[in-house]
Every structure is written in C-alpha cells, then in structure tokens.
Amino acid sequence: MQLSEILKKDHVLLDIEADSREAVIDELTKTMEGTGVIADAATYKAAVLKREEEGSTGIGFSVAIPHGKSAGVNEPGLAYARLSQEVDWQSLDGNPVKSVFLIAIPEEQAGNEHLQILSQLSRKLMHEDFREKLNTASNSEELIAALEG
Amino acid sequence: MKKLLAVTACPTGIAHTFMAAEALDKAAKEKGIDMKVETRGSVGVENELTEEDIREAHAIILAVDTNVDEERFSGKSVIRVGVGDAIKDPNGLIDQALEMEDTTPDDYVEQVKERKKAKGEERKGFYKHLMNGVSFMIPLVVAGGLLIALSFVFGLEAADQEGTLANHLNQIGGVAFGLMVPILAGFIAYSIADKPGLAPGLVGGMLADEVGAGFLGGIIAGFLAGYLAQLVKKVVKLPKNLEGIMPVLVIPLLATLATGLLMYYVIGGPVSGIMGALEDFLQSMTGANAVILGLLLGGMMAVDMGGPVNKTAYAFAAGLLASEIYGPMAAVMAAGMTPPLGIWIATLIAKKRFTKEEQEAGKAASVLGISFITEGAIPFAAADPLRVIPALIAGSATAGALSMIFNAALRVPHGGVFVLFIPNAVTHVLLYALAIAIGTVVTALLVIFFKKRSPQAQAADLTE
Structure with missing residues (x-):
C-alpha cells in the first residue's frame, strides 16, 4: 500500500479558509465523503471530536493530526488541509495550526499496512525540513510527492 | 555511556x-545519547525492549497515555509523563532521565536474579506456549472438577438421575471438562501464532478429545495448529489488495483443515491402536500376579489422565466388576486419586516450585483428588509433562500395587473418598486408605524432587 492510496488527490485542500477547528474537520471530512472513504460523516466526526476531547491532536509546530476510528469509515483514509489563516487547536505548544491531517480508520480493519504508513508519516512530521515541504508545495501532486519522499 | x-x-x-x-x-541523536524507543501503537508493539536493554539502561522514560506494564522495569529509575510531553520537550525529558540516580547495587542484584529467571524462561519458548494454554485451562479444571465433586454430595448415584440438581451439577462440570482440552490446545496455538492460531487450536483440541487422545493429544494439537498457522502465514503469498483475508480466511481455513486431518489420520489411528493393544495386553494379564497388575493399572491411570491409556485401564477394571472381580477397580481408583492429591501436597510443602496460579489450583486439586477426579492434576502435568508425569505414574503405580497387596476391593466404579464411608462398598477400608496415602506421598515427593531439577532451576544454578 502506498501513501497515495489513502491520501487521494481529492483529499488535499491547499490554502483554504476556515475559522475554527470544527470547520476544518468538516471540510476535510467532506472530501473523504466525496471519494467514498467515509460513509457516515456524522458518526465519524463524533469519533474525531471525542478524540480531541481526550487531548488535543495539535502536536505543535503548527501541525494538527485529528483522527477517528469509526464504523462510519469504509476504508482507511487521509486528508490534508493547509490553512490560509491559522486556527486555534489548543496545541501542545500553544500555537495555532496551519497544517491539518485528518485520519480516518475503519472500526473493523483487516491488515495494518495503512497504520504503518500513518506511523511513518507521524514520525516524519517531527522533522522540520519535512514540515517545510508541506508549506511550500504549490499543488496537490507536489504535496503528495513530498509526503511520499 | x-x-x-x-x-x-x-x-x-x-x-x-x-x-x-x-x-x-x-x-537523543542530537545529544549523542544511546536511546531505544519501544512504540505500543495500533500496529502492535514495535522495537520491543529486551531484558538486556532494560538491564543496561540508566533510566526509562514512559511517555504514555494508556496503561503499560511497568513491572519489567522494577528496580530501574522510571520517569512517567504523557505522550504530549515527549513531543513537546524531548530534550528536557532526556536531561531529566540522565540526571536520575543510577540504580543501586541492591537493585542490580535483583536485576541479575531476574535476568537468570528470564534466561531460563526464554530458553523455553516451548514452555511459554504450554504455560499459556495451561493457565487458560486451569479455571475450567477447577470449576468443572469442583462442580462434579459437589454433585457427589447428593449421594453417589444421585447424578445418574436425569433432571435432578445433582445431575445438572455433574453435567455443568462435564461441559467444563469438555472445554478443557480444546482451550488448552487453542491457547497454545494462540501463544504461537496469535489470533489466527486460535481457531485451528480449538478445533484440534476438540478433535483430540474426540479421537480419545486426551490432554497429551491436545498439547500436540495446539502445537500443530500454532506452527501450521505460522507456516501458512509464511508460505502463502497473496496480492497486496487481498492480504486482508489472510488472518480471517486463509490462515484459519488452511491451518484448521491441516490440523484436523492430522488429528484424524496421524494421531487418531495410533491412539485407537494403542488402546486396542493395551486392552488385549490387560486381558492377558488377568490370571497373572495381582501385584503386577495393580502396579500396571495404577501406572496407566496417571499416564494421560483421561487419555487413551487411562481410559483403557479404567474400562478394564470397571468391566471386571460385572464378573465380580473387585480388586482391580480398587487399585484403579486409588491410583486415580493420588495424582491430584500428591500435587496438592507438593504445592503445600514446596511452594517455591510452583507459580501462584498453580498454588491456588493445588488447593482445588485436593478436593478433586478425594473425589477421584484425576483431571485435577492435568494442569500440572501439561505444564511440565516430562517431569511431572513420571512422578505421577510412580505414585499411582505404588497406590495400585498396595491396593492389590492389601486385598482391597471396590464394588462401585467411582466415588473417591466418599465410598469409604459407605458400608460394604470397600473391603479393608483402612488399609485401602493407607494405600492411597502412601501413593500420595510418593507422588508428592517425586514431583518435588523432579521439579527441583527443572531447566529453569538448573540454569540458575549454573550461572550463580
């Protein structure tokens, strides 16, 4: 499985406007609903918000990675948004976020390859040069290429 | 460093x-510090810390928001923080960990002891799987055995009458006993191959019971199922998009099929062959020396406790009741009582040779023993067959032979200690009780003696 299999081109939103954490999650959920990754947006969103309640997924460095494991998800999916205006995410370092990765995991999952991909992505996010690439990508192809690199 | x-x-x-x-x-890399991080995520445990890692470590950082087992770090300096703290300030955490006091010499001794224990355990991957199966089986043996024993309270024949409470207790206990071997086999396989091993293991255990192979057959079934599941996992390569069906379809199906067929064709055949041969052999012994017959029947009772050898001995003795020959029945029952009783005594006087779990199971074994429920000794025999079974055989053979020497006779095929109080059921009651007691002591002493020489203990001796 490749990263591009779960981060589809349609899942990438560059420089969108959103005024709140929930608005960003809504936008990204919509993209995955559109590609059939998410079957039941409401159930999925509830799972994501519940995870946020347990502790913010704003990991600092202006990045947040909200995620939800829910029966409302058909297949593993990943969506990305780069925000034109930073949004407060109650991040670990207190700073607002600019990059948001929304992760969707089905309740019943066979195999764990997508988890490996996500864990690799999470590791990469800890490196500054990698985060820099996210900010400079000018279209979705470039962004996906950067993530896979 | x-x-x-x-x-x-x-x-x-x-x-x-x-x-x-x-x-x-x-x-850590930036600071030039040697660091190993174990991740416990949805994918499972990765980069797992070994005993050696832990022993060599200066300190351990637990950056966790869930429960993790901290026992393995006992004696070490541990820092507990949330996951977020490690993301936010890894440098601070590392500095803090470096400043922690090094473990004291006392702790170090503890560590070394632990290490030795671990070494013995690691060497025995086989025993780890076995113990996993056994520990899941113990509750079934205890619950089932005690319920059956309880049904005797209503009188020896009470359980034979359908619809009575005694009958139901006996049935419930019987069901628990029926699950014993499948669970043993299932969780041996689970320990080897994880989830995909469970189905073939359970089925293999069930079949072991069906072909009359008893718990030893169950152990074989468990290992077969576990390793077959692993083999399938290794050999069968599917295209990536079909990989998801491996653990839910391909492995269980193929491993269950293979285990099942092996149980029928490779295990079942010889087992019924052995039973037939033993039966013929015992028939030929009827006229022979009574003491040798007692020795033989007694030993057979303890070989597999509910397996083919035990069943043949029991059926032979019970069959003789019809011909009004009561001596062998007495020998068989005495020999069937000493394994759990001997184990119970052993757990009482040599606590250190047994795990906590086994010590508890030992208490239940006492009740099962006096009730002539030989299965009470199975968890102990299954956990360490090569050492425990010979001890059980020796004790049972002793009890069987003594019972014959004392000319004890038993007119009912079950009942345990309770028949001793029923007039005319047993002749030479006191000597018969003595035979059981001596057999029990022999069993207990030999179990303790053999267990002492377990590989774990030996490994510890060598390295001391």
Missing part, C-alpha cells in the same frame, strides 16, 4: 505514539 530507554503509547495508537518516539529518537 548512559543508555536510555523509552516507551511511547497513546489511546488510539495511530499518530502520537510515533511522533513521541521520533521526537525522543531525534533529540
């Missing part, structure tokens, strides 16, 4: 676990 360890884990185990791990790895 100081070596640091860390464990990271978060509730969903998808992202933060790995970010925290990476943050710690990265910070």
